[in-house]
Amino acid sequence: MVTPYFEEPIEKLARCHRSVLDQSYKDVIHIFVGDGRRQEDIDSWPRTQHITLPLPHSDFGDTPRLIGAASAAGLQFEAVLFLDADNWYAENHIETLYSLGRSSGADVVTSSRYLCRPDTGEVLGVCTECDGLNFVDSNCYMFFDSAFYILSAWGLRGNSAVRSGVSVIGDRVLWHAIQNSNLQRTHSMRPTVFYETSFAAHYLARGIDVPGFAKVIRYDKNQNRYCIEPYAG
Template structure:
């Protein structure tokens, strides 16, 4: 029996052409997948005509798409999908993304599988394989596929401390590891990651894009750890209990 896979995409104001490219990449998967798009307070009416599920939220959450991501994923879990993956509105998948993750999961009896990512310019041109994401110690939300034994992690995206919710994938990683879920990686670069961060272009020889750029520097894990340890113990305990990781 063909396993049912859902790919969840939250969106809020991204160009419709980017959303269409993301959707087309889900439709072109060698293993069929259902695309669930979640409008975070700014719905695109055109999506209603696509072969996809379209969830519209009445207000934006201003949390980098993580609350709508959690809502879409929980909907997929409630519908009985066998695996749930994620795709940001500005990125797209290579055709063998879903099939390669299902294969590595089946071979190793995994509860969480991940891929690698390939960096693309804002205009879509290919740059290089990402050196920061290894699929095990570090991963990107777009690279993840979660299976039923780990579905309790789906709500964590919306429960990460607000100050650091923009890097919720790191917190989800910590949560999954604390629960000792079985991880594995396809070691294949099957996610096309559109680089929108200003600091990336500041430190490269590439010309700075003139639009759709985000001026945010992702902190090094060491900085994140220092921030976390500087919190009062009762505040750390509160956040861990909210996420269900205490």
């Protein structure tokens, strides 16, 4: 399990880690990768490895994810999952994906997710977007070792791609690479990921008043770059 972090509060990192420790499938190591930051408390947490990068990359966790996955591959782990610092898993998440992967022979297994408010923790409902056909969120993957090579799509990009801000949509870039590969994949419709969302579209789609912290992703033609901006603007 790979978790990139930057400036998230230790309380959210601890919640993220607790959801890994509480998994029904126990044979898991949680790899934290600090992107130019180091939370010393993590060193004492059980079943963890802690990697700190000397400089921040400011690429929405893409480089830390890639380095964490490379470490897992080099240590001959059987599978790799990703969990952002502000999200968490249902207790049966790993067991569900692992069992489905082994029974189907898939290289990549994905799951559905719940959407939650980051300010109150309220569960908004099941995300209809993360369906294993059109899109999969980065928190909803399990990659078996036969699929490790595809993870290079997450971070090994040319300078022009980096300048375009493509990391804003890095999970869509990875999903596109998977769809255009020969990897076998399967999807669990059971939502076992809890995802804190600040995207305005998730509130608009549910007829909920858009909170002040909501944001949108926009492609700026003048800058030739993807940007995240406040919805209010």
